[in-house]
Structure formats: C-alpha cells, structure tokens
Amino acid sequence: MTRPTQIAAVTLAALLAATAPAAVIAQAATAPMAQDVTTEELDAFAAAYESVIAIDAEYAPQLEQAADPEAQQLLLEEAQIAKVAAVEATDGIDVDRYVEILTLAQADPTLTAQIAERLDQ
Numbered sequence: 001m002t003r004p005t006q007i008a009a010v011t012l013a014a015l016l017a018a019t020a021p022a023a024v025i026a027q028a029a030t031a032p033m034a035q036d037v038t039t040e041e042l043d044a045f046a047a048a049y050e051s052v053i054a055i056d057a058e059y060a061p062q063l064e065q066a067a068d069p070e071a072q073q074l075l076l077e078e079a080q081i082a083k084v085a086a087v088e089a090t091d092g093i094d095v096d097r098y099v100e101i102l103t104l105a106q107a108d109p110t111l112t113a114q115i116a117e118r119l120d121q
Contacts, residue, residue, distance in 0.1 A: 037101055037111065044092030045101045046118035051086035055079055 037045075059079040066072040087098045105112045 037104065040092055041097065041101065042114055042118060044090055045098060046115055048087045048090040048093050048098055049115070050119065051090065052083045055082045055086060 056079070059075055059082075063072055063075050066075055084095055087093060087095050093101075101111075101115075105115055
C-alpha cells in the first residue's frame with residue numbers, strides 16, 4: 001500500500017468512526033456481509049463519500065464561526081440535508097445502502113482499504 005493510500009485508509013477509518021451514529025453501529029451484526037458489496041456499489045459509495053466529505057469541508061468554517069449552539073445546530077441540520085441529497089444524487093446507491101456500507105467498512109479493514117483505494121484514484 002502506497003503512502004497516500006495508507007493516509008487515505010487511516011483518514012477514511014477515522015471519518016467512518018466519526019460519521020456513523022451509534023444506532024447504525026449497533027446494527028452491524030445484522031448488516032450484510034462485506035463480500036455482498038459489489039464493485040459498482042463500492043464505486044458509487046466512494047463517489048457519494050467524496051461528496052459528503054466536501055459538504056463537511058464546506059460547512060466546517062461556518063460551524064466554527066456560528067454565534068451560538070442554536071446556530072450551529074441549524075447549520076448541522078442544513079449540512080445533513082445536503083449530505084442526504086448528495087448521496088441520493090449519486091447513481092447506484094441510496095442512503096440506506098450508503099449507511100450499510102459505511103457500517104461494514106467500520107468493521108472490515110479489507111473493505112475500508114478497497115474504499116480508500118477508490119478515493120485515492
């Protein structure tokens with residue numbers, strides 16, 4: 001694994017841990033097996049994930065400058081709506097499958113590496 005791929009894998013793992021809600025993680029035992037994730041789904045997930053990360057980057061400065069917790073909450077909700085829309089706009093994946101793959105990747109280093117490889121391209 002190249003240095004950029006390693007960095008992408010570590011970053012992806014950290015972001016996956018930070019972005020998945022506890023309820024989603026709790027569902028991991030009932031989620032499909034990683035081998036059930038197709039190449040097409042991995043490609044779609046990676047594209048959607050890049051969009052989600054771009055939205056996070058776009059909202060980060062606004063969140064830091066928010067005047068109060070209420071303003072931060074409104075920005076977080078706005079960002080979440082934008083993330084859902086970005087995933088839904090990505091061909092080949094919907095929000096439910098995105099969350100399933102996100103959950104699987106948290107528990108499967110091989111799947112995380114496959115995603116990181118796509119993000120590194």
